[in-house]
Amino acid sequence: xxxxxxxxxxxxxxxxxxxxxxxxxxxxxxxxxxxxxxxxxxxxxxxxxxxxxxxxxxxxxxxxxxxxxxxxxxxxxxxxxxxxxxxxxxxxxxxxxxxxxxxxxxxxxxxxxxxxxxxxxxxxxxxxxxxxxxxxxxxxxxxxxxxxxxxxxxxxxxxxxxxxxxxxxxxxxxxxxxxxxxxxxxxxxxxxxxxxxxxxxxxxxxxxxxxxxxxxxxxxxxxxxxxxxxxxxxxxxxxxxxxxxxxxxxxxxxxxxxxxxxxxxxxxxxxxxxxxxxxxxxxxxxxxxxxxxxxxxxxxxxxxxxxxxxxxxxxxxxxxxxxxxxxxxxxxxxxxxxxxxxxxxxxxxxxxxxxxxxxxxxxxxxxxxxxxxxxxxxxxxxxxxxxxxxxxxxxxxxxxxxxxxxxxxxxxxxxxxxxxxxxxxxxxxxxxx
Amino acid sequence: xxxxxxxxxxxxxxxxxxxxxxxxxxxxxxxxxxxxxxxxxxxxxxxxxxxxxxxxxxxxxxxxxxxxxxxxxxxxxxxxxxxxxxxxxxxxxxxxxxxxxxxxxxxxxxxxxxxxxxxxxxxxxxxxxxxxxxxxxxxxxxxxxxxxxxxxxxxxxxxxxxxxxxxxxxxxxxxxxxxxxxxxxxxxxxxxxxxxxxxxxxxxxxxxxxxxxxxxxxxxxxxxxxxxxxxxxxxxxxxxxxxxxxxxxxxxxxxxxxxxxxxxxxxxxxxxxxxxxxxxxxxxxxxxxxxxxxxxxxxxxxxxxxxxxxxxxxxxxxxxxxxxxxxxxxxxxxxxxxxxxxxxxxxxxxxxxxxxxxxxxxxxxxxxxxxxxxxxxxxxxxxxxxxxxxxxxxxxxxxxxxxxxxxxxxxxxxxxxxxxxxxxxxxxxxxxxxxxxxxxxxxxxxxxxxxxxxxxxxxxx
Numbered sequence: 031x032x033x034x035x036x037x038x039x040x041x042x043x044x045x046x047x048x049x050x051x052x053x054x055x056x057x058x059x060x061x062x063x064x065x066x067x068x069x070x071x072x073x074x075x076x077x078x079x080x081x082x083x084x085x086x087x088x089x090x091x092x093x094x095x096x097x098x099x100x101x102x103x104x105x106x107x108x109x110x111x112x113x114x115x116x117x118x119x120x121x122x123x124x125x126x127x128x129x130x131x132x133x134x135x136x137x138x139x140x141x142x143x144x145x146x147x148x149x150x151x152x153x154x155x156x157x158x159x160x161x162x163x164x165x166x167x168x169x170x171x172x173x174x175x176x177x178x179x180x181x182x183x184x185x186x187x188x189x190x191x192x193x194x195x196x197x198x199x200x201x202x203x204x205x206x207x208x209x210x211x212x213x214x215x216x217x218x219x220x221x222x223x224x225x226x227x228x229x230x231x232x233x234x235x236x237x238x239x240x241x242x243x244x245x246x247x248x249x250x251x252x253x254x255x256x257x258x259x260x261x262x263x264x265x266x267x268x269x270x271x272x273x274x275x276x277x278x279x280x281x282x283x284x285x286x287x288x289x290x291x292x293x294x295x296x297x298x299x300x301x302x303x304x305x306x307x308x309x310x311x312x313x314x315x316x317x318x319x320x321x322x323x324x325x326x327x328x329x330x331x332x333x334x335x336x337x338x339x340x341x342x343x344x345x346x347x348x349x350x351x352x353x354x355x356x357x358x359x360x361x362x363x364x365x366x367x368x369x370x371x372x373x374x375x376x377x378x379x380x381x382x383x384x385x386x387x388x389x390x391x392x393x394x395x396x397x398x399x400x401x402x403x404x405x406x407x408x409x410x411x412x413x414x415x416x417x418x419x420x421x422x423x424x425x426x427x428x429x430x431x432x433x434x435x436x437x438x439x440x441x442x443x444x445x446x447x448x449x450x451x452x453x454x455x456x457x458x459x460x461x462x463x
Numbered sequence: 464x465x466x467x468x469x470x471x472x473x474x475x476x477x478x479x480x481x482x483x484x485x486x487x488x489x490x491x492x493x494x495x496x497x498x499x500x501x502x503x504x505x506x507x508x509x510x511x512x513x514x515x516x517x518x519x520x521x522x523x524x525x526x527x528x529x530x531x532x533x534x535x536x537x538x539x540x541x542x543x544x545x546x547x548x549x550x551x552x553x554x555x556x557x558x559x560x561x562x563x564x565x566x567x568x569x570x571x572x573x574x575x576x577x578x579x580x581x582x583x584x585x586x587x588x589x590x591x592x593x594x595x596x597x598x599x600x601x602x603x604x605x606x607x608x609x610x611x612x613x614x615x616x617x618x619x620x621x622x623x624x625x626x627x628x629x630x631x632x633x634x635x636x637x638x639x640x641x642x643x644x645x646x647x648x649x650x651x652x653x654x655x656x657x658x659x660x661x662x663x664x665x666x667x668x669x670x671x672x673x674x675x676x677x678x679x680x681x682x683x684x685x686x687x688x689x690x691x692x693x694x695x696x697x698x699x700x701x702x703x704x705x706x707x708x709x710x711x712x713x714x715x716x717x718x719x720x721x722x723x724x725x726x727x728x729x730x731x732x733x734x735x736x737x738x739x740x741x742x743x744x745x746x747x748x749x750x751x752x753x754x755x756x757x758x759x760x761x762x763x764x765x766x767x768x769x770x771x772x773x774x775x776x777x778x779x780x781x782x783x784x785x786x787x788x789x790x791x792x793x794x795x796x797x798x799x800x801x802x803x804x805x806x807x808x809x810x811x812x813x814x815x816x817x818x819x820x821x822x823x824x825x826x827x828x829x830x831x832x833x834x835x836x837x838x839x840x841x842x843x844x845x846x847x848x849x850x851x852x853x854x855x856x857x858x859x860x861x862x863x864x865x866x867x868x869x870x871x872x873x874x875x876x877x878x879x880x881x882x883x884x885x886x887x888x889x890x891x892x893x894x895x896x897x898x899x900x901x902x903x904x905x906x907x908x909x910x911x912x913x914x915x916x917x918x919x920x921x922x923x924x
Contacts, residue, residue: 066549069722070718078524080525080526080527081527081804094501097507099509101510117506117579117583120580120583171718171846205722211728213725213846216723281502285500286601287602390843390845391851402875403875421875423875423922
C-alpha cells in the first residue's frame with residue numbers, strides 16, 4: 031500500500047507542476063478503522079471504514095492554494111491540481127509561503143498495525159463487565175473502542191518523501207453516575223494504546239476517573255466567593271494549559287499581534303518549576319508524529335523550560351512571516367515535567383481550594399482572562415478533599431496563573447497522547463450561587 | 464447530482480433486517496484573511512457511500528470513499544457481516560424496526576460549487592474596507608466559508624430521499640485595544656442557507672454590518688466586568704437559541720436520555736414557566752423555511768417538528784427509529800449523519816424557544832439592576848442541564864435603562880430551574896445557522912429564540 035501511495039504522491043506533484051506550481055507538496059493517506067460502539071450500556075454498532083485522503087498544495091509566484099479530497103484516480107488528481115492552482119492564482123503573493131527542504135527521508139512503522147479484533151472485543155466487554163461490577167452507579171452513555179490502521183505518504187517538490195504505516199487502539203468513554211433521580215455531571219475520557227496487553231481499566235486514568243465520578247452524585251455549591259488554590263486533575267490541566275499555549279504561543283495570537291507573549295521569547299513567563307514539552311517522540315506517546323505536516327523531521331522541544339518561554343508553536347509560514355523560529359514539530363503531545371510532592375501532600379497543604387476534573391468555560395479572552403464552571407470537581411478544605419461541587423464557577427487570568435504555581439505532583443497520567451501531573455495554582459477566584 | 468447507483472441494489476437487502484444505503488458528498492470552502500494576509504485558502508471534497516444494517520438489535524456499518532456499482536455491493540456486504548458479528552456476540556433478541564410507509568422525497572436542487580476566487584475576492588473587498596476605514600483596530604480577520612452536503616438515500620422501509628443542504632457565511636472578527644492596551648474581540652456572522660454566490664452578491668451589502676460591529680467593539684473596549692452573582696438578565700435571541708440547543712436540546716436527545724440525562728425523570732413534568740415553549744423544527748417554522756431545512760432523515764423517516772416543551776411542560780424527546788420504539792414515541796426525523804462515513808445519530812435540526820408577547824423595551828424597563836446579554840462565542844451543557852455560555856457583549860441595565868457595555872464574561876445555570884424563572888419573552892426572534900454542533904460527529908444546526916428575561920449566575924472577572 032505504501033508503494034501505491036508513493037506513486038500517487040508522485041502523480042500529484044507532477045500534476046501540480048503541469049498546472050504551473052513552482053513548489054508543491056502532498057499528503058496521501060489510507061486508513062482502515064474497526065470500531066465497536068456501546069450506547070446506553072449495551073453494544074450497539076460495529077463499523078468498518080475504508081478512507082482515502084489526498085491533500086495537495088501548490089505555490090506559484092508566492093501564491094498558494096490547497097485542495098483536499100478523498101479520491102486519487104487520475105481524472106480526480108488532474109481536476110484537483112487544476113482547482114488547487116486556480117485557487118493559488120486567485121490569491122495574493124506572499125513570500126512567506128515556502129515548502130520544507132530535503133533533509134533525510136525515512137519510512138516508519140509504528141504501533142500494532144493490524145487489529146486483533148477478537149481480543150479488542152474481549153477487552154471492550156471486559157471493561158463493561160468491570161464497570162458494572164465495581165462501579166454499579168455508572169451509566170455508560172457511550173463507549174467507542176476502535177483500531178485504526180494508517181498508511182501515509184508525505185512528499186514535496188524538494189524531494190521530501192516520508193511514509194508511515196501505523197496502527198493503534200483507542201477507547202473513549204462518556205458516562206455519569208446515578209442514584210435514583212440524582213445524577214453526577216457527565217465525564218469523558220479515554221486512552222490510546224499500541225497493544226492490548228493490559229485491561230483498559232488499568233490504562234491512563236480510567237479507573238481513577240470512574241471512582242471520582244461515582245463520588246459526584248451528591249453535590250454542594252460553594253457559599254459566596256473566595257480566593258483559593260485550584261488543583262487541576264491531569265486531563266483538565268492538559269486542556270487548560272493546551273488551550274492557553276494555543277492562544278499565547280500559537281500562530282493566531284502571534285500573527286494577529288494580540289498574544290501577550292509576543293515579546294517574551296527567552297523571558298520568564300511561568301513559575302520556574304514549570305517545564306512544558308511538546309514531545310511526540312517520547313516513548314510514552316503512542317504513534318507520535320515522526321515528521322511534521324510540512325515535511326520536516328519531527329523533534330521534541332520545550333515550549334516552556336524552567337518557567338522560561340523557549341519557543342513558539344509556529345509552522346513554516348508563520349515562522350517566515352514573523353522572523354521567528356519554526357517549531358520542531360506540530361503535534362499536541364504535551365508533556366509537563368512532574369514535581370517532587372505526592373498529590374496527597376499537596377492537598378494536605380491547602381486550607382481552601384478546589385480540585386477540578388473538568389472545566390466548562392468560555393473560550394479564554396486573548397488577554398488570558400478565563401471564567402467557567404468547575405465540573406466533576408471537589409471542594410478542598412483544611413487539607414482534605416471534601417464534597418463534590420455543583421454550580422461553582424472559577425475565574426482568573428491564565429498568564430497570571432502560570433506565575434502562581436503552588437505545586438506540581440509527582441504522579442503523572444499517560445494516556446497515549448499526553449503525560450501530565452496534577453497542577454496546583456494559587457489566586458483563583460471560586461464563586462458559588 | 465449524485466448518480467443513483469443505490470435503488471437497483473434493493474434486491475440485495477436481507478429480509479428481516481433494516482438496511483440503509485447512502486451516497487453522500489460534502490464540499491467545503493474556506494478563505495481566511497488575517498490582517499490582510501491570506502493565511503488559509505482551502506477547499507475540501509469528501510464523497511463516498513455507506514451501508515448500515517440492523518439485525519437482532521444491533522447495527523453493522525461500513526463505508527468507502529469510492530462510489531461504484533461494485534463498492535455499493537461491497538459496503539452492503541461488509542455492513543451485513545459486521546451486523547452478524549455483533550449480533551452473534553452481543554445480540555439483543557430484537558426484530559426489525561416498525562415498518563414505515565414507502566415514500567420518495569427528492570429535491571431538484573443541484574449542488575453549485577462556487578469557485579475559490581469568488582471567496583477570495585469578496586474577503587479582500589471587505590478587508591480593504593475595514594483596513595482603510597478603521598486603522599486603529601489591533602487586528603482584523605475575514606473568513607469567507609461555505610459547506611454543503613448532498614445525500615442520496617435508499618432504505619429497506621421508509622422514505623428514499625435526495626437532499627442538498629448548502630450554507631455559506633462571512634465572519635468578520637475585530638480586535639480593539641482597551642484604554643490600558645489589552646485586546647478585546649468581537650465578531651459578526653453574515654449569511655445562512657444557500658450558496659455563497661446567492662448569499663453574497665456585493666461586498667457593499669456588508670458595510671453596514673461592519674460599521675455596526677466596529678461601533679460595538681469600540682464600546683466593548685470601554686466596557687466593564689459585570690458584578691458576579693445570581694442576577695436578573697435578558698438573554699438576547701442568539702443566547703436563548705443557544706440555551707434551546709445546548710442546555711435543553713441535548714438533554715432531550717433520546718440517546719442521552721438513555722445515557723442518564725435529566726430529561727429522563729422529567730418527562731411530563733414542569734421544567735419551565737408557562738411562557739416557555741421549545742420546538743425542534745424540521746423544515747418550516749412560522750410559515751417560512753427553517754434556516755437548515757430537513758425533509759427526510761438518514762434512516763428514511765420523513766421529518767416533522769419535535770415539540771419538546773409546551774407551556775413549560777416537557778412533552779417529548781428527539782428520537783431515532785430505535786429509541787422512538789423504546790420510548791413509545793413517534794420518530795420525527797432526527798437521525799442524521801455528517802459524512803458518508805458516519806452513521807446516523809440523534810441530532811437537532813432547527814431548535815428554538817418560541818416567541819412571546821412582550822416588547823424588548825418593556826423588558827429592559829422592568830429591570831432595576833441586571834444585564835442585557837447579546838453575544839456569545841460558545842456554550843456547553845451537561846446532561847444534568849447545567850450550562851455555561853461565554854458572553855462576549857452586552858450591557859448593564861440600571862433603573863430600567865441600558866447602561867455601560869460589558870467585557871467578556873460567562874453565565875451559568877441549570878436549565879430546568881432557570882426556565883422556571885422566565886417571566887417575560889419578547890415577540891421577535893432571531894435565527895442563527897452557522898453553528899456546528901459537536902457530538903460524536905459534527906453537524907450543521909440551526910438555533911433561534913426571542914429575548915427572554917430570567918435569572919442566571921453571571922461570572923464577574
